Each structure stands twice: as structure tokens, then as C-alpha cells.
Amino acid sequence: MAAGCFLLGLAAPAQDFDLVIANGRVMDPASNLDAARNVGIRGARIAAISAAPLRGRSTIDARGLIVAPGFIDLHQHGQTEENYRFKARDGVTTALEMEVGVSPVAAWYAAREGKSLINFGATSGHLPARMAVMHDSGTLLPRDGAIERPATAPEQRQILALVRRGLDEGALGIGLGIAYVPLASREEILQLFRLAAERHTAVYVHMRNSGPVEPGAVDGLQELIANAAATGASVHVVHITSVSLRETPVNLAIIRGARKRGLDVTTEAYPYTAGMTDLSSEIFRPGWQQRQGGISYHDLQWAATGERLTAETFARYRKQGGMVAVHSIPEDIVRLAMADPMVMIASDGILDHGKGHPRAAGTYARVLGRYVREEHALTLMEALRKMTVMPADRLGMKNLGRIAVGANADITVFDPARVTDRATFTNPAQYSEGIPYVVVNGVPVVRGGDVVEGVEPGHAVRRKP
Numbered sequence: 001m002a003a004g005c006f007l008l009g010l011a012a013p014a015q016d017f018d019l020v021i022a023n024g025r026v027m028d029p030a031s032n033l034d035a036a037r038n039v040g041i042r043g044a045r046i047a048a049i050s051a052a053p054l055r056g057r058s059t060i061d062a063r064g065l066i067v068a069p070g071f072i073d074l075h076q077h078g079q080t081e082e083n084y085r086f087k088a089r090d091g092v093t094t095a096l097e098m099e100v101g102v103s104p105v106a107a108w109y110a111a112r113e114g115k116s117l118i119n120f121g122a123t124s125g126h127l128p129a130r131m132a133v134m135h136d137s138g139t140l141l142p143r144d145g146a147i148e149r150p151a152t153a154p155e156q157r158q159i160l161a162l163v164r165r166g167l168d169e170g171a172l173g174i175g176l177g178i179a180y181v182p183l184a185s186r187e188e189i190l191q192l193f194r195l196a197a198e199r200h201t202a203v204y205v206h207m208r209n210s211g212p213v214e215p216g217a218v219d220g221l222q223e224l225i226a227n228a229a230a231t232g233a234s235v236h237v238v239h240i241t242s243v244s245l246r247e248t249p250v251n252l253a254i255i256r257g258a259r260k261r262g263l264d265v266t267t268e269a270y271p272y273t274a275g276m277t278d279l280s281s282e283i284f285r286p287g288w289q290q291r292q293g294g295i296s297y298h299d300l301q302w303a304a305t306g307e308r309l310t311a312e313t314f315a316r317y318r319k320q321g322g323m324v325a326v327h328s329i330p331e332d333i334v335r336l337a338m339a340d341p342m343v344m345i346a347s348d349g350i351l352d353h354g355k356g357h358p359r360a361a362g363t364y365a366r367v368l369g370r371y372v373r374e375e376h377a378l379t380l381m382e383a384l385r386k387m388t389v390m391p392a393d394r395l396g397m398k399n400l401g402r403i404a405v406g407a408n409a410d411i412t413v414f415d416p417a418r419v420t421d422r423a424t425f426t427n428p429a430q431y432s433e434g435i436p437y438v439v440v441n442g443v444p445v446v447r448g449g450d451v452v453e454g455v456e457p458g459h460a461v462r463r464k465p
Helices: 081-089 105-112 126-133 153-168 186-199 217-231 240-260 311-320 331-339 359-374 380-387 389-395
Strands: 005-007 017-028 033-042 045-050 056-061 066-069 071-073 092-102 119-125 174-177 202-206 234-237 265-269 274-278 300-302 323-327 343-345 411-414 437-440 443-447
Touching: 017 045, 017 380, 017 411, 017 437, 066 380, 071 359, 071 389, 081 092, 081 359, 081 437, 081 443, 092 126, 092 174, 092 202, 092 411, 092 437, 105 119, 105 153, 119 126, 119 153, 126 153, 126 174, 153 186, 174 186, 186 202, 186 217, 217 234, 217 240, 217 265, 234 240, 240 265, 240 331, 265 331, 300 311, 331 343, 331 359, 343 359, 343 380, 343 389, 359 380, 380 389
Parallel strands: 017 056, 017 066, 071 092, 092 119, 119 174, 174 202, 202 234, 234 265, 265 343
Antiparallel strands: 005 045, 017 033, 033 045, 066 411, 274 323, 300 323, 411 437, 437 443
């Protein structure tokens, strides 16, 4: 065996590698490796990491580029071919629907098996289960039956049974959007935490309240911490900046304190000063301006046209329903979250026929370009850790998020001097730049900066029931 070469199992002829990524600077946050290495891939696994040259049937020359684990997005609502192409161009090899989740779970996975550019997966969702039981007419989010009244005791049992069935079918945890069903009782939410603890999995939560006006973001987080402490469940708090706003430093301190005392609590954020959600949702029930930090109608931007809203257009579009950007997050709060070593990167992304939020296309390149290279808010290795091994560990999956022998061959190759986002609020469907190669399960899905046509190597990411 060549010096500096580590192979999976017995030594094999160099030409036995299906793909070699040669001459790159390999950065693996899990091991803190940061050195010139060659990576040999056999099938869907990394088979060698070598200081010596390797040969294979195909070679990617990564000279002058960073070779990193593929980015893992824990919060991606867009689970379509369109969205997967933008994710791949942004360096994402695994995109998961964890906040809202899905139901029924088995059918959702079956619809994507063997048809996906990148890896996919989802939680068992409380929202879709509640919508089904309470006959809500909404699609992604509830808009009538599930929000007009509290669930009865029999309905709560049916909802819980559907969530439990989803876990039996391999869902990655429990998805919970409390803010979208504010009439859900504290007991209903506690039951879901009990189920998560029973199944040794995590709850991925959009907390009940947001903003500074009580009961606000601090109260919302305290409900989650109390439930985690009472049940032993693990909890992941989604998009901490867009719900906490100016209360983000307080809430990060609460999470840090809970972690020090043994609670399994994690969180995430995206690198933008605006969120996005459906204007017809309960986020915009009366009092929304105060809950969003005192913003105005003009701070809302209709995704379909890019226009800023007025009281008149707000009322009209709210009846219609559709995505709206919410410009409410202070830039210093975004930077704070990007720099905090505890906060993972996740996009909360969705595009529909080119309309949506730029985070669906540019989240990861934006962190690397703006917050690492330009603003020095965090180091490159720190940023990669937030995008790879941290979300993999949250999932409890040691084969993801790593450049290591035996790990999944999900790899992103990028130019640290050029990587940048291009997506904007008026034109979100623009690919990131400076990411010339992306490999999913050993198969290149981006080559020379373009999506490779006709390949669908994405695997389902499931949890063993």
C-alpha cells in the first residue's frame, strides 16, 4: 500500500477506483484534516484518501480548489427537480424537509426513489397530519380547518397516530410548525415531544411565538426547552434569527445554557435579512406587525411579482395566498448567527417555477463568499463544519458530512476565491458560481459548473424505525 494512502478493506489496484478527485485541498471538519490529498471513490463510497497520486476510470482535477463534504440542508421545503438542480449548484448533496415534514411518509419517499439528483428525506410532519385529520384545504401550510379551532381529544389521538406511523415508515424525526397552528394546545405539543423521546429521535420545531412582544420569541423557546427537559426529547429549533429577531442573543444564550446542562438542543439560521412564508398563513393573523418586530406593509415583498405591499395589496393577496418575503431580520443579527459556532446553516428554501426566496438557490455560496471571504465573520473550516458534520451529527448519521474512508461519496468542490451567490429577491432563480464540481453517491451531478443531465444518483435518507 502506498505511503499516505488509506484504503477501505484490502489494497486494490489504483485503476480500480471509479472516480478520483485529484490535487485538491481536502477540508474535513469532522477530523480537522486540511491538506493536499487525492480522494479515491469506489461505487457510492469514499475508498481512499491519499497524499500519493491515485488513478481511476475518471478523474476530476481539483488543483487550486477546496474538496469538502457535500453540504447537508436540514430545512429545504422545495423537493422537486427544479429545486434539486439549484441545490446541487449551491453545493448541497442532501436536502431534507424537516420543519413541516410530510405525511404519509412512505408515499413521499416512494415518489422520489430513483428519480432524484441529490439525496432527500423528511420528518413525519405534525402539520400535514393535522391538516388531514381536520380537513384543511391548504397544501404546504394550513389555511382553514386546522387553524380555526383546537383539535378535539379524538382528533389529537388520530394526529399522533399518523405522526407515529410516519416514524414507523422511516421518517427522520418529527416536524413541528407550532406558529402555523397557534390553537394547538400545550398538551398536544407535549405529546409529540413524548413520542420523540420514546423513539429516540428529534423534534424539528418552528416555535410558537416570535419577536419581542410578549408572549414572544423567548416564551416560544422556553416552551421547547421545558418540553425537552420534561420528556428527554432532542429538539432542533429552526431559523433562530427570523423568529427571534432582536431577541436572538438571548435565545442563543438560553440554548447554550440548556446544552451545558445536558439537554440535546440545536439550532440553525440562513444568511439573509428576510424570511418567507405564505401570506395566507397564521403568521399574518392580527398583530403580525408587532410579532415581526414592528415592520410595515412595505417590508413585505410579493414573490410572484417582486412588488412591495400596501395595506390594500396585503388584504387582496392574503385572500389569494402565496409566498411573501418578510424583510425583518437585522443584518447584525444575521452576522451574529453566522459567526456563532453552535448555529448550523440551513436554507428554508423553496422555488416554484423560478419564484421564491434567494435562499433556495444561494444560501451556501453566500455564507462562503460573503461571510467567510468578504466579512471574515467565521473561518472557512468553521463554515464547512456548520454545513456538513454538524447537521450529519444532528441526524445521527456518521456516513454523511465527512471526507473519510467508508463515508458516502457526497463531495463538493469549490473555489474559495470565486464562490458567490447570484440569487436575489427580484430574481431568485440564479445559480451560485464558483462550485465547479458536486458528486452525489460517487456520481458527478455538477461538472465544469453545469448540472449533469440524465443522472439521478440521489438516495433516500431514512432513519431505522
